[in-house]
Amino acid sequence: MSPEPRREQLLNAADRVVQRDGPGASMNAIAAEAGITKPILYRHFGDRNGLIRALTERHTGGLLAAVRAALAEPLERRDRVEHVLDTYLAGIESRPQVYRLLTHPEPGDPSGAGNALAPALRQIAEEITRAVAGQVDLGADRELLAEAWGRGITGMVLAAGDWWLESKPCSRARMVQALADLLWGRLAAAADLPTALSTGSAAPEPTAG
């Protein structure tokens, strides 16, 4: 079927190792899992980054397509947002190790250094940006807002999702509600707590500059 079945086999092996060892799996380990030695991997993928990229792109398709589809769903806006959130969380829940690989920039990769969002997530951010810019009336600042929000929302879901995945404090549905509520301005709408005098913070004076 595909023109390069060996490459697929190698990716399968890499996949297995990543599932087992998480990102940061060594080239040696991957080669061993594939029953071969390093140079072959390098012939096929150039360098480690190439391998990871190939592996990433393999899984990105699914998540990206799912998110894109969720964004295009003909629902009420709130429902659509919840649908997207749920899609993403379901994705990272099903294959944690792989999605850690997808969502967290390469350790020690100098190329994309300084970007909080891994390539796969940047694509999602762009997708959100496009959806917002195309569907929501935001006035003159449309493009700026859409782009800032795209990144912001992606980062929000990344961080919150990571925490949720790590310490499963609630069901997925509840988490979706929590995030949708945040996006829906519940922070703005909620009342002040009456007991505002002892907020529990332990910093009496901001002496530091």
Add this chain to the structure above:
Amino acid sequence: MSPEPRREQLLNAADRVVQRDGPGASMNAIAAEAGITKPILYRHFGDRNGLIRALTERHTGGLLAAVRAALAEPLERRDRVEHVLDTYLAGIESRPQVYRLLTHPEPGDPSGAGNALAPALRQIAEEITRAVAGQVDLGADRELLAEAWGRGITGMVLAAGDWWLESKPCSRARMVQALADLLWGRLAAAADLPTALSTGSAAPEPTAG
């Protein structure tokens, strides 16, 4: 003043190197900058992580204290949120390399692997969590919501701030507005765009699962 002036000197050198080379600066480079050799660094800091942690804590204080102070400011809630956002963005704007180090997890650090938020940011997230839980009336789900929001907001500001820092698409004040608007439910409040038929998305059929 401090009990260990040498240590401070070493940290100064490390600081210089990180400013120049970004995170991922090698121990050799740092040692060279300090005019000494590696083992001394290891005597003082244990391992690379210790060095980075020390370096981080040095700068964290300022940012964390500033954010904490901003969170405690006796302002209208919206103004307080804007104040916090501005404080954070001002911080990362003033020393980009250092704050990249602060905000991005250690390259190749197996300990905190899988955490989207570096320690420094986790502290900020906790600060936000505490502030929200202590100041906003969120009903029965208070703790869960506050924690999820703390992480989420931190991640949002991280990603958006990173993008803004990278490609300065607007002034800091404008960026603060954009993010505050997002947090304020403007996404929910805005009207649908009338041209909803051609949303520009290029995914005709959601064939992927």
Add this chain to the structure above:
DNA sequence: ACCGGGGTGTTACCTCGGGTAACATCGTCG
């Protein structure tokens, strides 16, 4: 005056991971 300990420094080495050069093998096509 002597000795010991703590801080500062060095050289030389280990391990491990990414990456490469050079060589061997096998199947296929002209």
Add this chain to the structure above:
DNA sequence: CGACGATGTTACCCGAGGTAACACCCCGGT
């Protein structure tokens, strides 16, 4: 048969984190 391309190997290089062993200097106690 010969050439070529894919597959595979061993053996190596390099750089980075990390450590062992040794040397020096100062200072305080007996």
